[in-house]
Amino acid sequence: MTATPTRVAPDVWVATGTRDRWRAAAAHAEDLAAAAPLPHPRRAEYLAGRALLRHLLRLTVPEHAEASVRTDGHGRPYLEGAPDTGISISHDGDTVAAAVGRRHRVGVDVQLPSRSVPDGLLRRCLGPHADHVRTLPARRRALELAWVWTVQEACVKAAGTGLSGSPWTIDVPPGHRQGTWGAYRWISLRDHSRTPLSCAYTRLDDARETLCS
Numbered sequence: 001m002t003a004t005p006t007r008v009a010p011d012v013w014v015a016t017g018t019r020d021r022w023r024a025a026a027a028h029a030e031d032l033a034a035a036a037p038l039p040h041p042r043r044a045e046y047l048a049g050r051a052l053l054r055h056l057l058r059l060t061v062p063e064h065a066e067a068s069v070r071t072d073g074h075g076r077p078y079l080e081g082a083p084d085t086g087i088s089i090s091h092d093g094d095t096v097a098a099a100v101g102r103r104h105r106v107g108v109d110v111q112l113p114s115r116s117v118p119d120g121l122l123r124r125c126l127g128p129h130a131d132h133v134r135t136l137p138a139r140r141r142a143l144e145l146a147w148v149w150t151v152q153e154a155c156v157k158a159a160g161t162g163l164s165g166s167p168w169t170i171d172v173p174p175g176h177r178q179g180t181w182g183a184y185r186w187i188s189l190r191d192h193s194r195t196p197l198s199c200a201y202t203r204l205d206d207a208r209e210t211l212c213s
Helices: 019-021 029-036 039-059 117-134 138-159 204-213
Strands: 006-009 012-018 070-072 078-079 085-091 095-102 104-110 178-181 184-188 197-205
Touching: 006 184, 012 019, 012 039, 012 197, 019 039, 019 095, 029 039, 029 178, 039 085, 039 095, 039 104, 039 204, 078 085, 078 104, 078 204, 085 138, 085 178, 095 184, 095 197, 138 184, 197 204
Parallel strands: 085 104
Antiparallel strands: 006 012, 012 095, 070 078, 085 095, 104 197, 178 184, 184 197
8 A cells, every 4th residue: 555545435535654755755844843852763753644644635635734733632633723624643663654534533543463462462452352363373363463453543543532442342353344333434454555554434423423422
């Protein structure tokens, strides 16, 4: 998968790329200022994620491509002055990903598989599906857990709850490419990305109804 956006749903797009490619892109002045105090490795991934996000914005909602990126009280990024456009950024290792939703809340997560997966972690994240995945070869087991975790993380990112939303409790059947979690739909981009990558989204109206219920 390249930085060419993948349309995962009407008005929802995802793009991914390498950290080295996107940290070298021309940076927005505000992004440069925000990255300046960060340690070097963190600064590189921060700028790469922001550059990829702005690239995706220019391709999908260009009217907001230069908007200031802020974070709310839960650490979720948003575009100042553009409340109807949801954004999300993720990075792991040398991979960065971004999602944009017009009139949608979105969450995106990318995850490199671990070298080993303890049985306790499988049970925690996979629940009733853990026994099936435990029988897989070690590399396949780690890969499948990473795919599941990207869904779980994308969902709580979209909801704005982060780890406090207990992502490991979200039921994600291994091998599935799409599903739902409350008002949110999720998509695993297994046909587009070798690195586990998933996106979750919901229309803003549906998100507000969920918050009020």
